[in-house]
Amino acid sequence: MSIKSLGDPFDGDTSLTHTVSCKCESCCAEKSARAPLTDKERTIALEKQAENMETISVQDFNKNTVDSELKSSDDYFDRAIESAIVRGIFGHNDRSRRKFLKLVGTGTFASVLSTMFPMNDLKAQAKESIGKLEKKKLKIGFVPITCATPIIMAKPMGFYDKYGLDVDVIKTAGWAVARDKSLNGEYDASHMLSPMPLAMTMGAGSIAEPYIMPTIENINGQAIVLHTKHKNKRNPKDWKGFKFGVPFDYSMHNLLLRYYVAEHGLDPDKDIQIRVVPPPEMVANLRAGNLDGYLSPDPFNQRAVYEKVGFLHMLTKDIWEGHPCCAFACPLKFAKEMPNTFGALFRSIIDATEFSAKAENRAEIAKVISPKNYLNQPEVVVRQVLTGRYVDGLERKVFNEPDRIDFDPFPWQSMAVWILTQMKRWGYVKGDIDYRGLAEQVYIATDTAKVMKELGYDAPKTRYKKHTIMGKEFDYAKPEEYINSFSIKR
Numbered sequence: 001m002s003i004k005s006l007g008d009p010f011d012g013d014t015s016l017t018h019t020v021s022c023k024c025e026s027c028c029a030e031k032s033a034r035a036p037l038t039d040k041e042r043t044i045a046l047e048k049q050a051e052n053m054e055t056i057s058v059q060d061f062n063k064n065t066v067d068s069e070l071k072s073s074d075d076y077f078d079r080a081i082e083s084a085i086v087r088g089i090f091g092h093n094d095r096s097r098r099k100f101l102k103l104v105g106t107g108t109f110a111s112v113l114s115t116m117f118p119m120n121d122l123k124a125q126a127k128e129s130i131g132k133l134e135k136k137k138l139k140i141g142f143v144p145i146t147c148a149t150p151i152i153m154a155k156p157m158g159f160y161d162k163y164g165l166d167v168d169v170i171k172t173a174g175w176a177v178a179r180d181k182s183l184n185g186e187y188d189a190s191h192m193l194s195p196m197p198l199a200m201t202m203g204a205g206s207i208a209e210p211y212i213m214p215t216i217e218n219i220n221g222q223a224i225v226l227h228t229k230h231k232n233k234r235n236p237k238d239w240k241g242f243k244f245g246v247p248f249d250y251s252m253h254n255l256l257l258r259y260y261v262a263e264h265g266l267d268p269d270k271d272i273q274i275r276v277v278p279p280p281e282m283v284a285n286l287r288a289g290n291l292d293g294y295l296s297p298d299p300f301n302q303r304a305v306y307e308k309v310g311f312l313h314m315l316t317k318d319i320w321e322g323h324p325c326c327a328f329a330c331p332l333k334f335a336k337e338m339p340n341t342f343g344a345l346f347r348s349i350i351d352a353t354e355f356s357a358k359a360e361n362r363a364e365i366a367k368v369i370s371p372k373n374y375l376n377q378p379e380v381v382v383r384q385v386l387t388g389r390y391v392d393g394l395e396r397k398v399f400n401e402p403d404r405i406d407f408d409p410f411p412w413q414s415m416a417v418w419i420l421t422q423m424k425r426w427g428y429v430k431g432d433i434d435y436r437g438l439a440e441q442v443y444i445a446t447d448t449a450k451v452m453k454e455l456g457y458d459a460p461k462t463r464y465k466k467h468t469i470m471g472k473e474f475d476y477a478k479p480e481e482y483i484n485s486f487s488i489k490r
Contacts, residue, residue, distance in 0.1 A: 009086035010110050012101030085113070133164055134338040135188075138345065141172045141181055142191040143247075144375045145279050145297035146385050146405060147218045147326035151191050152369045154352035162351070163344035171374070174278035175248035182331070183209055189330035189345060191217065194411075195419045197329040197442045199250040204429050210332040212444050213411055214346050214451075215353060217326040220317040221385075221405030222253055223301040224260070225310045226293040227286055231394065234313065236264035245277035245285060245294035252325050255422040256316050257295040262488040263470050268426075269490075286310050297325070298385040298405065299377050304393070306381050311393030315404060320469040322406075324415045346451055349409070354457055356407040362386040409452065411443035414464040414476035421479045427490035435479045 008014050090097040101109055138160075142148040152169055154160050160167040172178045175193060182190040183206060197211035226233070233239065239261065246254040258268040268274055277285055282300045285291045287309045294300075295316070304310030316323060328349050335342040355361055366383040369375050375382060384390035388404040391397075416439035423429045440463075449459035467474045474482060483489065 009083040009097070010101065010106045012098045012106065014098075089113075131340040131343075133341045133344055135341045136164060137166045137168075138188040138341070139168050139170055139186065140189050140191070141170050141178050141187040143172050143175060143178060143279060143297075144377075145326070146299055146369075146375070146382060147221055147297050148191045149365060149369060149386070149405075150217055150349060150352035150356045150407060151328060152374050153356065153365050154348055156368050156374075157352070157355075157365075159348045159352040159355070160345075163348045165341070165344055165348060167345075169374075173280065175251070179206060182329075183207065188334055189328065192327050192329040193248055193251040193253075194324040194327040194415070195250040195252065195255065195423065196248070197327065198416060198419060198438060199423070199428070201438065201442050202429060204423070205250060211329050211442060212332050212335060213327050213329045213442050214444055214448055215328045215349055215409035216324045216411050216415075217328055217353060217407065217409075219322050219324055219406050219408050220315070220403055221298060221325050222256070222295060222316040223298070224257070224293060224295050224313040224316070225282075225286070225301050225304050226313045227289075227291070227310055228308070228393070230292060231311065236261055236266060239266060239292075240271045242292040243273045243275060243290065245275055245282055245291045245296065247279050247296060248276055249428065250423070252316075252323060252419075253295045253297070255419065255426075256319055256323065258426055259422065259469065260295075260319055262486065265488075267488050283307055283309065299375065299381045302381045302384050302390060303377065305391060306378065308393070315401070317401075317403065320467065322408075322467075323469075324412070324419075327411070343451075346447075347455060350448070350451055350455060350457070353407045353409040354455075359387070359402050410448055410460055411445050412460075412463065412465060413439040413443045413445050414467060414474075416443045417464075417476045417479055418467060418469075418474050421474075421483050425483050425486060425489045433479075435476075 086097065090100070140151060142151050155167060155169045170187070172181065172191075175196065178187075178190050178192065179196060179200065181187050182192075183200070192213070194213065194216060197213040200206055200209055200211050202208060244257060246257055248254065254274065257274065261268050261272060266272060275291070277291070277294065279297050279300050282291070282294050282296045283304050286294065286304055287307070293310070293313065301310075301312060305312065330342070330345075356365060363383055363386070366379055366386045370377055370379040370382045385405055388402040389398055389400050390404065392399060413436070417435045420429070420433055420435050420438060424433060443463075445460075445463040449461075449463075452459035464476050466476065
């Protein structure tokens with residue numbers, strides 16, 4: 001293994017091979033050793049050199065550079081990338097490189113090389129993957145529901161620490177508060193409902209601010225709950241005049257409830273009432289008779305059964321198997337201004353989501369996130385939700401549905417297009433919509449796939465797919481045709 005310097009690889013007068021006078025840790029170790037260093041010994045020497053570079057001041061760092069153009073560690077990193085590429089082209093033969101550069105000229109070579117390699121992209125990607133964190137202490141808001149499981153458990157189970165982050169996860173009462181605290185910068189990133197980043201980017205219901213959604217948090221995980229007095233009204237056609245709660249206008253809960261009742265012939269704006277109720281207040285409103293039912297996040301569906309005030313009419317997985325629900329999102333400017341911190345957070349969330357997806361981890365997670373500082377719920381309620389072994393408040397048996405709630409980080413852009421069709425169908429957004437443009441701006445699936453692969457997880461090879469909701473196929477390529485296929489719409 002040869003030892004190289006960080007001289008200018010485009011300079012034909014500069015040798016990229018260390019000389020006998022070099023004083024770097026590696027070369028000193030080589031010269032003092034009686035026999036050639038093993039790879040392990042050389043690695044130890046280089047690690048020692050890297051540690052020293054972390055601790056010296058910028059001034060001292062610059063004094064030790066071999067090239068006065070290298071002013072910072074970023075410059076060094078850029079040079080290392082350029083050097084590796086140039087060396088690779090010449091088969092690491094420095095004599096050939098210098099001879100060629102003197103023949104064709106540095107400018108010509110650099111120009112031709114730039115057409116062959118996306119040099120700046122490579123530098124940016126490399127820095128993102130191993131660069132220093134711009135900010136380590138972060139605040140992430142969450143609403144205390146089981147959909148937030150990966151974001152919450154990443155704190156007590158060490159997933160943020162693993163990537164060098166010191167994260168405070170901050171309990172938030174509802175989605176309007178979460179949205180506003182994110183918009184005014186109180187949170188660096190936040191647990192959100194998957195329609196929210198799309199709505200916020202468009203300025204629907206709030207000021208317009210570009211957001212990105214790196215990951216879906218959970219798929220499935222919701223239910224329609226009815227008050228126990230409605231046990232004999234299982235046909236939605238009997239629900240005229242009912243008052244339903246949903247956690248937020250821009251939520252899958254609202255869109256799925258509207259879709260479900262409309263498929264049964266009810267107009268959600270005329271035949272029933274839909275009210276926004278914060279998830280922690282759902283059960284109390286059901287008990288007080290202010291609601292006849294709700295389509296809510298868990299554990300408040302199972303909590304209604306536990307409290308003997310409601311029963312599970314149906315799980316939302318039976319409306320759309322694998323539907324998206326909650327998500328992890330942040331302002332675009334956060335990712336741009338702190339790319340290394342964002343990258344570390346991105347990885348920790350994907351890691352935590354993949355861990356949550358494994359059935360064997362669910363009981364342990366339920367124990368960790370049930371206490372007062374997180375969900376503040378009886379552990380047995382949270383465990384029934386996460387393991388899928390539950391009672392529904394109607395039948396005297398235990399159901400076993402491991403995918404009652406599941407966790408999959410990949411943000412399918414076709415899901416975003418579906419959400420946009422429903423927002424337009426019910427009048428939350430008007431006019432022409434650039435469906436795919438918005439989906440690809442907010443749901444950054446390409447980046448997610450890249451990070452998933454880096455961490456060793458399987459990632460889809462495409463970003464769009466067809467979905468089936470209540471037996472009806474959604475073709476992401478024909479959003480307007482899809483909207484027009486419904487008889488009930490605004």
